[in-house]
Amino acid sequence: MPGYDRVLVEIAGGIGTVTLNRPEKLNAFDGAQCRELHEALRMLAGSEAVRVIVITGAGRAFCAGADLSVLGADGASLVAAGKDVALTIRSAPQPVLAAVNGPAAGGGANLALACDYRIASDQASIGQVFHKLGLVPDWGGSFFLPRLVGTSRALELVWSARMVPAGEALALGLFDRVVPHGELGTEARRLAELWAAQPVAAVRRAKEALYASEASSLAAMLDLEIAQQQELFATAEARQRIGAALSKRSH
Numbered sequence: 001m002p003g004y005d006r007v008l009v010e011i012a013g014g015i016g017t018v019t020l021n022r023p024e025k026l027n028a029f030d031g032a033q034c035r036e037l038h039e040a041l042r043m044l045a046g047s048e049a050v051r052v053i054v055i056t057g058a059g060r061a062f063c064a065g066a067d068l069s070v071l072g073a074d075g076a077s078l079v080a081a082g083k084d085v086a087l088t089i090r091s092a093p094q095p096v097l098a099a100v101n102g103p104a105a106g107g108g109a110n111l112a113l114a115c116d117y118r119i120a121s122d123q124a125s126i127g128q129v130f131h132k133l134g135l136v137p138d139w140g141g142s143f144f145l146p147r148l149v150g151t152s153r154a155l156e157l158v159w160s161a162r163m164v165p166a167g168e169a170l171a172l173g174l175f176d177r178v179v180p181h182g183e184l185g186t187e188a189r190r191l192a193e194l195w196a197a198q199p200v201a202a203v204r205r206a207k208e209a210l211y212a213s214e215a216s217s218l219a220a221m222l223d224l225e226i227a228q229q230q231e232l233f234a235t236a237e238a239r240q241r242i243g244a245a246l247s248k249r250s251h
Helices: 031-045 068-091 107-114 141-149 151-160 166-172 181-196 200-215 218-233 236-250
Strands: 007-012 015-020 052-057 096-100 103-105 117-121 125-127 163-165 177-179
Touching: 007 031, 015 031, 015 181, 031 052, 031 068, 052 107, 052 181, 068 107, 096 107, 096 181, 103 107, 107 125, 107 141, 117 166, 117 181, 125 166, 141 151, 163 166, 166 177, 177 181, 200 218, 200 236, 218 236
Parallel strands: 015 052, 052 096, 096 117, 103 125, 117 177
Antiparallel strands: 007 015, 125 163
16 A cells, blocks of 8 residues: 555555544645545545545544645645545545544535535534635535535525534535544444445445436436346346345245
Protein backbone atom coordinates (compact mmCIF):
# COMPACT_ATOMS: atom_id res chain seq x y z
CA MET A 1 0.00 0.00 0.00
CA PRO A 2 1.41 3.44 -0.88
CA GLY A 3 2.70 5.57 1.94
CA TYR A 4 0.78 8.77 2.60
CA ASP A 5 1.35 11.66 4.97
CA ARG A 6 -1.81 13.75 4.88
CA VAL A 7 -4.24 10.84 4.76
CA LEU A 8 -4.20 7.52 6.58
CA VAL A 9 -5.40 4.41 4.75
CA GLU A 10 -6.39 1.11 6.34
CA ILE A 11 -7.96 -1.99 4.82
CA ALA A 12 -9.46 -4.52 7.22
CA GLY A 13 -12.32 -6.97 6.84
CA GLY A 14 -13.21 -5.70 3.38
CA ILE A 15 -13.53 -2.10 4.60
CA GLY A 16 -11.13 0.55 3.33
CA THR A 17 -10.90 3.59 5.59
CA VAL A 18 -9.42 6.93 4.54
CA THR A 19 -8.74 9.34 7.40
CA LEU A 20 -7.91 12.95 6.62
CA ASN A 21 -4.80 13.52 8.72
CA ARG A 22 -4.05 17.19 9.30
CA PRO A 23 -5.72 17.51 12.70
CA GLU A 24 -3.69 20.60 13.60
CA LYS A 25 -5.32 22.31 10.58
CA LEU A 26 -8.76 20.77 11.18
CA ASN A 27 -7.93 18.57 8.17
CA ALA A 28 -8.13 21.56 5.82
CA PHE A 29 -7.17 20.86 2.24
CA ASP A 30 -3.84 21.81 0.74
CA GLY A 31 -2.57 20.57 -2.61
CA ALA A 32 -0.70 17.58 -1.18
CA GLN A 33 -3.67 16.39 0.84
CA CYS A 34 -5.98 16.68 -2.17
CA ARG A 35 -3.59 14.60 -4.25
CA GLU A 36 -3.23 11.95 -1.55
CA LEU A 37 -7.00 11.80 -0.97
CA HIS A 38 -7.67 11.32 -4.67
CA GLU A 39 -4.95 8.68 -5.01
CA ALA A 40 -6.15 6.79 -1.95
CA LEU A 41 -9.76 6.77 -3.13
CA ARG A 42 -8.74 5.58 -6.59
CA MET A 43 -6.67 2.81 -5.07
CA LEU A 44 -9.49 1.63 -2.80
CA ALA A 45 -12.11 1.91 -5.54
CA GLY A 46 -10.00 -0.31 -7.77
CA SER A 47 -9.29 -2.95 -5.12
CA GLU A 48 -11.18 -6.24 -5.23
CA ALA A 49 -10.40 -6.62 -1.52
CA VAL A 50 -12.45 -3.52 -0.63
CA ARG A 51 -16.22 -3.86 -0.36
CA VAL A 52 -16.97 -0.56 1.42
CA ILE A 53 -15.04 2.72 1.67
CA VAL A 54 -15.23 4.95 4.77
CA ILE A 55 -14.02 8.56 4.87
CA THR A 56 -13.47 10.33 8.19
CA GLY A 57 -11.23 12.91 9.84
CA ALA A 58 -8.51 12.78 12.49
CA GLY A 59 -8.92 14.87 15.62
CA ARG A 60 -11.90 17.06 16.33
CA ALA A 61 -12.91 18.00 12.77
CA PHE A 62 -14.01 16.13 9.67
CA CYS A 63 -12.64 18.78 7.30
CA ALA A 64 -12.56 22.58 7.47
CA GLY A 65 -12.44 22.98 3.68
CA ALA A 66 -9.57 24.80 2.04
CA ASP A 67 -6.47 25.71 4.02
CA LEU A 68 -6.71 29.50 3.98
CA SER A 69 -2.91 29.82 4.10
CA VAL A 70 -2.66 28.33 0.59
CA LEU A 71 -6.04 29.31 -0.85
CA GLY A 72 -4.83 32.54 -2.39
CA ALA A 73 -1.95 30.96 -4.26
CA ASP A 74 -3.36 27.50 -4.89
CA GLY A 75 -7.12 28.05 -4.99
CA ALA A 76 -7.63 27.01 -8.59
CA SER A 77 -5.96 23.63 -8.11
CA LEU A 78 -7.85 22.98 -4.87
CA VAL A 79 -11.15 23.59 -6.66
CA ALA A 80 -10.12 21.38 -9.58
CA ALA A 81 -9.17 18.61 -7.14
CA GLY A 82 -12.76 18.59 -5.93
CA LYS A 83 -13.92 17.46 -9.36
CA ASP A 84 -11.51 14.52 -9.33
CA VAL A 85 -12.48 13.47 -5.80
CA ALA A 86 -16.25 13.81 -6.26
CA LEU A 87 -16.22 11.86 -9.53
CA THR A 88 -14.03 9.16 -8.01
CA ILE A 89 -16.46 8.72 -5.10
CA ARG A 90 -19.52 8.58 -7.31
CA SER A 91 -17.91 6.23 -9.84
CA ALA A 92 -16.48 3.92 -7.15
CA PRO A 93 -18.33 0.61 -7.40
CA GLN A 94 -18.35 0.27 -3.61
CA PRO A 95 -20.59 2.12 -1.16
CA VAL A 96 -18.77 5.17 0.22
CA LEU A 97 -19.67 6.13 3.79
CA ALA A 98 -18.78 9.45 5.41
CA ALA A 99 -18.24 9.20 9.17
CA VAL A 100 -18.53 12.89 10.05
CA ASN A 101 -16.74 13.24 13.36
CA GLY A 102 -16.81 17.04 13.67
CA PRO A 103 -17.23 20.24 11.65
CA ALA A 104 -17.43 19.80 7.87
CA ALA A 105 -17.16 23.17 6.17
CA GLY A 106 -16.94 24.36 2.59
CA GLY A 107 -15.23 21.76 0.43
CA GLY A 108 -15.17 19.50 3.48
CA ALA A 109 -18.96 19.67 3.67
CA ASN A 110 -19.23 18.75 0.02
CA LEU A 111 -16.76 15.89 0.41
CA ALA A 112 -19.25 14.46 2.89
CA LEU A 113 -22.20 15.17 0.57
CA ALA A 114 -20.44 13.37 -2.29
CA CYS A 115 -20.50 10.16 -0.27
CA ASP A 116 -23.36 7.70 -0.59
CA TYR A 117 -24.36 7.97 3.08
CA ARG A 118 -23.43 10.18 6.03
CA ILE A 119 -23.36 8.99 9.62
CA ALA A 120 -22.42 11.81 11.97
CA SER A 121 -21.46 12.51 15.56
CA ASP A 122 -23.92 14.57 17.56
CA GLN A 123 -21.05 17.04 17.89
CA ALA A 124 -20.67 17.37 14.10
CA SER A 125 -21.84 20.30 12.01
CA ILE A 126 -21.88 21.05 8.30
CA GLY A 127 -21.93 24.29 6.37
CA GLN A 128 -21.67 25.95 2.98
CA VAL A 129 -19.45 28.75 4.26
CA PHE A 130 -18.18 29.92 0.86
CA HIS A 131 -19.88 33.33 0.91
CA LYS A 132 -17.79 34.26 3.96
CA LEU A 133 -14.87 34.32 1.52
CA GLY A 134 -16.79 35.85 -1.39
CA LEU A 135 -16.93 32.45 -3.14
CA VAL A 136 -19.55 29.93 -4.24
CA PRO A 137 -19.87 26.19 -3.48
CA ASP A 138 -17.36 23.87 -5.11
CA TRP A 139 -16.47 20.16 -4.71
CA GLY A 140 -19.92 19.36 -6.09
CA GLY A 141 -21.98 21.38 -3.64
CA SER A 142 -24.17 22.96 -6.30
CA PHE A 143 -25.07 19.45 -7.49
CA PHE A 144 -25.43 17.53 -4.23
CA LEU A 145 -27.07 20.17 -2.03
CA PRO A 146 -30.33 20.83 -3.95
CA ARG A 147 -30.78 17.11 -4.56
CA LEU A 148 -30.65 16.47 -0.83
CA VAL A 149 -32.62 19.41 0.56
CA GLY A 150 -34.40 21.07 -2.38
CA THR A 151 -33.45 24.26 -4.18
CA SER A 152 -34.91 26.83 -1.79
CA ARG A 153 -33.31 25.27 1.29
CA ALA A 154 -30.04 24.88 -0.60
CA LEU A 155 -30.07 28.58 -1.44
CA GLU A 156 -30.73 29.49 2.19
CA LEU A 157 -27.83 27.36 3.34
CA VAL A 158 -25.51 28.91 0.77
CA TRP A 159 -26.64 32.50 1.26
CA SER A 160 -26.54 32.32 5.07
CA ALA A 161 -23.09 30.64 5.02
CA ARG A 162 -23.93 29.12 8.40
CA MET A 163 -22.77 25.96 10.08
CA VAL A 164 -25.72 23.64 10.60
CA PRO A 165 -25.69 21.59 13.84
CA ALA A 166 -26.12 17.84 13.72
CA GLY A 167 -29.78 17.72 14.71
CA GLU A 168 -30.87 20.21 12.06
CA ALA A 169 -28.59 18.58 9.49
CA LEU A 170 -30.34 15.27 10.15
CA ALA A 171 -33.77 16.85 9.76
CA LEU A 172 -32.72 18.53 6.49
CA GLY A 173 -31.25 15.34 5.05
CA LEU A 174 -27.64 16.54 5.06
CA PHE A 175 -26.86 13.78 7.55
CA ASP A 176 -28.56 10.39 7.28
CA ARG A 177 -27.97 9.31 10.86
CA VAL A 178 -26.64 10.99 14.01
CA VAL A 179 -25.15 9.02 16.91
CA PRO A 180 -23.48 9.95 20.22
CA HIS A 181 -19.95 11.18 19.59
CA GLY A 182 -18.27 8.33 21.44
CA GLU A 183 -20.18 5.75 19.40
CA LEU A 184 -19.46 7.11 15.92
CA GLY A 185 -16.55 4.80 15.12
CA THR A 186 -18.40 1.71 16.33
CA GLU A 187 -21.63 2.55 14.55
CA ALA A 188 -19.87 3.49 11.30
CA ARG A 189 -17.97 0.21 11.40
CA ARG A 190 -21.15 -1.74 12.10
CA LEU A 191 -22.90 -0.15 9.14
CA ALA A 192 -19.91 -0.71 6.85
CA GLU A 193 -19.71 -4.36 7.94
CA LEU A 194 -23.41 -4.85 7.19
CA TRP A 195 -22.96 -3.51 3.67
CA ALA A 196 -19.74 -5.47 3.18
CA ALA A 197 -21.59 -8.69 4.03
CA GLN A 198 -24.08 -8.21 1.16
CA PRO A 199 -23.50 -9.77 -2.29
CA VAL A 200 -20.82 -7.65 -3.96
CA ALA A 201 -22.30 -7.71 -7.46
CA ALA A 202 -25.76 -6.77 -6.25
CA VAL A 203 -24.48 -3.92 -4.07
CA ARG A 204 -22.51 -2.45 -6.96
CA ARG A 205 -25.37 -2.75 -9.46
CA ALA A 206 -27.73 -1.05 -7.01
CA LYS A 207 -25.41 1.96 -6.63
CA GLU A 208 -25.05 2.19 -10.40
CA ALA A 209 -28.80 2.06 -10.95
CA LEU A 210 -29.88 4.51 -8.28
CA TYR A 211 -27.48 7.18 -9.47
CA ALA A 212 -28.36 6.52 -13.11
CA SER A 213 -32.00 7.20 -12.23
CA GLU A 214 -31.21 10.86 -11.55
CA ALA A 215 -30.91 11.49 -15.29
CA SER A 216 -33.05 8.66 -16.69
CA SER A 217 -36.65 8.00 -17.61
CA LEU A 218 -38.83 5.35 -15.97
CA ALA A 219 -38.69 3.25 -19.13
CA ALA A 220 -34.89 3.43 -19.23
CA MET A 221 -34.64 2.40 -15.58
CA LEU A 222 -37.02 -0.51 -16.08
CA ASP A 223 -34.83 -1.72 -18.94
CA LEU A 224 -31.71 -1.35 -16.78
CA GLU A 225 -33.36 -3.29 -13.95
CA ILE A 226 -34.24 -6.14 -16.33
CA ALA A 227 -30.67 -6.29 -17.62
CA GLN A 228 -29.18 -6.20 -14.13
CA GLN A 229 -31.52 -8.87 -12.78
CA GLN A 230 -30.82 -11.20 -15.69
CA GLU A 231 -27.10 -10.78 -15.06
CA LEU A 232 -27.47 -11.42 -11.32
CA PHE A 233 -29.84 -14.38 -11.71
CA ALA A 234 -26.95 -16.15 -13.45
CA THR A 235 -24.52 -15.69 -10.56
CA ALA A 236 -23.71 -18.52 -8.17
CA GLU A 237 -24.36 -16.30 -5.16
CA ALA A 238 -27.88 -15.37 -6.25
CA ARG A 239 -28.74 -18.98 -7.06
CA GLN A 240 -27.45 -20.09 -3.67
CA ARG A 241 -29.33 -17.37 -1.78
CA ILE A 242 -32.58 -17.98 -3.68
CA GLY A 243 -32.28 -21.69 -3.01
CA ALA A 244 -31.61 -21.12 0.69
CA ALA A 245 -34.60 -18.77 0.97
CA LEU A 246 -36.84 -21.28 -0.76
CA SER A 247 -35.63 -24.10 1.48
CA LYS A 248 -36.22 -22.01 4.59
CA ARG A 249 -39.74 -21.12 3.46
CA SER A 250 -40.64 -24.78 2.82
CA HIS A 251 -39.74 -25.84 6.38
